[in-house]
Amino acid sequence: MIEMSELKCAGRGTLASGDRVGTGCLACSVPAKQKNLFAWVGTVTATLALTLALCAMFTPPAHAQNLTYIQDPKWQAPPEASAKVNPLANKPQLAAGGKKIFLRDCAQCHRPDGTGLPPAANLTLPLVQQQSDGALFWKITQGNTGKKMPSFSGAPDAQRWQVVLFLRTLERSARAGQ
Amino acid sequence: MPRPKFAFFVIFLAIALCAGSSIAVAQESPYFTTYDHHLEEPGNLELEFSSTSAPVGGTRADSAFVAPYLELEYGVTGWWTTELYLEGQGRVGDSAVFTGWRIENRFRPLKREHWINPVLYFEYENINEATRILKETPGGPPDFGAPNAESSRARAHEIEAKLILSSQVHNWNIAENFLAEKNLSRSEGFEFGYSVGASRPLSTLASGSDCRFCAENMSAGVEAYGSLGSTVLGFTGRGNSQYIAPVVQWQVSSNSRVKFSPGFGLNDHSYPFLLRFSYTYEIRGFGRKLAALWGGR
Structure with missing residues (x-):
């Protein structure tokens, strides 16, 4: 009352x-x-x-890079794909375009610095960086749909090679940060 | 009293502003009726606001119309995408009506990329005869002359299956769809249709700077779609709708895009001119974030 x-x-x-x-x-x-x-x-x-x-x-979570990434053993590029050479390898300035695509299409799972939100791959690890350009290109193209990595075959070939160029800069950035 | 529409607008704007930094659009074809083999990425939710309109009516005394529809597309897994459609229609000199809903599922049976990539499509439609979104045009032409009050009373429960074949040839996407539809509400036999398309981005290299109007954000192509006949009306090709339509897509921002397509009817059983427009907004990682909100992983 x-x-x-x-x-x-x-x-x-x-x-x-x-x-x-x-x-x-x-x-x-x-x-x-x-x-x-x-x-x-x-x-x-x-x-x-x-x-x-x-x-x-x-808002993207600020925690946890993927330090325990284990590569899917069934997801291996065939030898002929691994042997492909990046046609843009002598144009490192095009990595900037690759970065833009990476931030737009990949960073959601792999994080902007490439360290990966589990279960996405940590792209700065030697496990990834030791793979050839051709193998990385093949993986971007094919995807691994069973493990939530989509295929990006719909993106132009040149843009996928640009992303590979950018992925190589992640290793250098990770080393510089250590 | 604040109107509910305003509240919904604010909420939508909030999603757009908050999600802007964390969502993206990847590779999408500019087609309206043709499907390719690229499914929605797992956990992503795509909101597409579209309309099909005929600025001038058909040759059989149909009036001009606008048929808006909302499409919610969600990537359940890497090989399964599900969609819900809500659709309506308004005609000049007539009324505006809700024309029903559809739910569809696409399955990609092969995990790897191949020369031709098949996708299986199944759809259930709970619509009425006033529908005009013309996502597919199997069988004969629509009942052009009937007023909405009459045609919207005629319900149709339909099931539809499609075989989607799609290839990436260098930077081109080439897709072919073949469909069969069965109306469960009345005896119309099986109706068949097709849709084919080819498209490519206008620029294949990405520039290092952010640009809104550069060619790398545009893609263009053409699609053709129509009817192949039905088990009741026959397969002679007479009386079937046929269209050809250039398509253009502009990726406005990292998470939204606009599509536009003028379509041209190729015979007397088609609308002479169709205009299609869509705005798409994609929320990446929607499923994971929704699960996190409720305490899941």
Whole structure:
């Protein structure tokens, strides 16, 4: 119960001092404008709360590089694919384009620095970096759909070679960071 | 009182702003009716807002229409993608109606890339005869003249299967789809259709800088689609809709793209001109983040 000295009631006049009003009555006696205000505040609060929840949901986690990455033994490039040479190898400036593609299409799982969110591969590890350009190109092209690595065969050949160029810079960055 | 539409807009904007840094669009073909073998990446949710419109009606007294539809596409695994469609239609001089929903699944049986990559497609449609999104045009032409009030009462429960064949030839994608459809609500026999397309990006090298209007963000191609007949109407080719349509796609940002296609009817049983438009927004890692929100991995 709430004791109120004076309360304007929409369409009901004014409550006298000392009148005792139940909360149910209070709710029904709030003016229409005030109700609109409550609705606005409620909606804005709910929207903000939802926004924060969504932001939390979509903000990439800052933890855990994949230090325990184990390569799928069944996912090996055939010898002829491994032997392919990167046609852009003598144009290192094109790695910048590869970086852009990597950040756009790969960083979600492999992280921007290539260290990988488990179970995605840590691309800075020697296990990965010791593979030939051709083998990396083959893996980007084929994907490993059973292990959640999509095929990127729909991207132009040159762009996939650009990504391979960029992957080579990850090893150098990792060494510099050590 | 704030309108629910405003709240939904704010929520959508929040998703867009918060997700912007962590989501991306990879390789998508510019087709509207043709499917290739590239499925949605696992855990990604794609929201596509599209419309099919005929600025001028068909030759059989049909009026101009706009048929908007929303497509929710989710990559369940690397070899399975599922989609839900919600569709509507509005006609000049007539009403606007909800025309139903569809759920479809695509399965990629072969894990590796091959010269030709098959994908199997199964769809269930709970629609009515007012539908005009024209995602596929099997069998005969639609009932051009019927008003929405009448055609929307005629429900159709349909199942559809497609064989999708797709190849990457250098930087070109070439895709062929063959479909069979069966209306479970009435006896129309089996209806057959096709859709074929070819497309490629306008530039194959990626520049090092961020650019919105450069050629590497554009792709273009052409698709042709239509009917192959039905077991009831026969396979003579008479009375079947046929279209050819150039397609253009622009990747507006890392997580959104726009597609556009003017389509041209090739016979009297087709709309003379169709205009298709879509805006796609992709949320990468949606499944994982949703699971994390509920305490899963």
